[in-house]
Amino acid sequence: TRVFWGTAWTSKTLLAREMRAARKAEMRDGIRRVFKLDADEVAEEVPAYGNYVAEQVAKLGRNHPMVKTQYYSEEIDAEGGMFPLARMAMMQGNHLPSNAPKDDSLYALLVDVAGEDEGVGDDGDIDSLVNRRRDSTAVTVVEVDLLTLDDELINAPTYRVVQRHEWVGIKHTKLYGKIKALFEHWKASYIVVDATGVGTGLYSFLDSALPGSVIPYVFTSKSKSDLGWGFLAVIETGRYKEYKGSGDEDREAARIQKVFWMQVENCQSRVLDGPGKLMRWGVPDGTRDVGTGNLVHDDMLISAAMCWVLDDETWGMAKSMVIDAVDPLQDLEF
Structure with a gap:
């Protein structure tokens, strides 16, 4: 037996x-x-x-x-699309994109770093690249909603994407200036930045300029697996929301959002055998958009997934005020 x-x-x-x-x-x-x-x-x-x-x-x-x-003894597919239609529907929010912070709101930047290319212009113009197969440096700006912190079971924030940026092959010295300017514009609380390989230098620049606000994330097989599992948890608990199109966005913003959803649709995952249950996930190399023939990467998707790292941070809003002191001599008789 x-x-x-x-x-x-x-x-x-x-x-x-x-x-x-x-x-x-x-x-x-x-x-x-x-x-x-x-x-x-x-x-x-x-x-x-x-x-x-x-x-x-x-x-x-x-x-x-x-x-x-x-907990429910249900099998899952070892390999397949990481974001089925039902999960993608949960990612869609009802808010509009934004170009400026709101009063009394918290924001964070999520940065997935690509290598730099000497053949690109200082403005990061994609058309000037010799190597069009490169990933871009992707920045996702999220508004951090603390209401879900009050739920004793969830006890974590909700993240609403309000803006995206991408730069291809731009030198990291100039990239540093652009990201720092975004941080200051949004009055962000944190930047989560890919500190793997070439990203180490950019992280060092930002950490020196913005001490206490920059969170490094180093990618390994284990940490990327953790990020994938964590991002799914954020989505499945309704804490990740993409902005909806209003029809009024500029052409570049609309293009970037279309690219993001293309990366989501083409993302594949595979759960490896073994006790660690490591998950390999991403857009397979060589994947192309069937409509345009362009290569599909996953830089924007990975940037978005980094919101999970913020779950471990301390959140809150503080306001300063002056409390009038009581005159210790007012009740004394002389």
């Missing part, structure tokens, strides 16, 4: 294959071999576990892969 137990995760794991074989055997002889429980059934016997699962669902979302597999 052999006993297999655990979480199936995907249809390609050993446990999932053995479950299918056991079910076929059940159909032949009627002897039950598969015993499958989900969180709701366990919660009937252990209410405390049900409360714990409810907390995880609130933090990650019911359709987050971790929740579906770990």
Whole structure:
């Protein structure tokens, strides 16, 4: 007798294959071999576990892969599109893009850094590039809504995208000036910046100029996997929202937003076997827009995903005021 137990995760794991074989055997002889429980059934016997699962669902979302597999014994596809239509619909907000900060609002910048190209003009003009296959440096400006911090189960902000920028091949010394100017324009609280490889220099420039406001993110297989899982949690809990088109945006803003959604549609993910459940995700190399034939990258998507890093920061708004002191001599008689 052999006993297999655990979480199936995907249809390609050993446990999932053995479950299918056991079910076929059940159909032949009627002897039950598969015993499958989900969180709701366990919660009937252990209410405390049900409360714990409810907390995880609130933090990650019911359709987050971790929740579906770990708590509800549902298999997920090991490979496939990372953003199905239902998830993309959850990303769409009702707010409009903006070019300036609002009073009493908080903002942050999310920066995915590309390499620089000596063949590009100082303005980052894409048409002047010799190598058109390069990624761009993408900046996502998000408004940070603290209302969801009041939810004891979620306890994290909501992020609304209000503006995007991209520069291709621009020298990092000039890129530093542009990003610093954006930070000051939006009165941003934080910048999350890709500090991997060539991004290290840009991070150092910004950190020296804006101490305490710059958060480095170094990409490795593990950290990119964490970012992917974290971004899905932000989306599935309704805390990430893209701006909607108003028809009044300038042509460049409309173009950038179209490119972003193209990257979302073409993003693929793969969950690796093993206890770490590392997820490889991104737009596959060589992917092209079927309409234009242009290469599709994932720089804007990765920039957007970096909002998850902000979940670990301390948020709040403070106002200064003068409190009139009581005159200590006013009640004394002389």
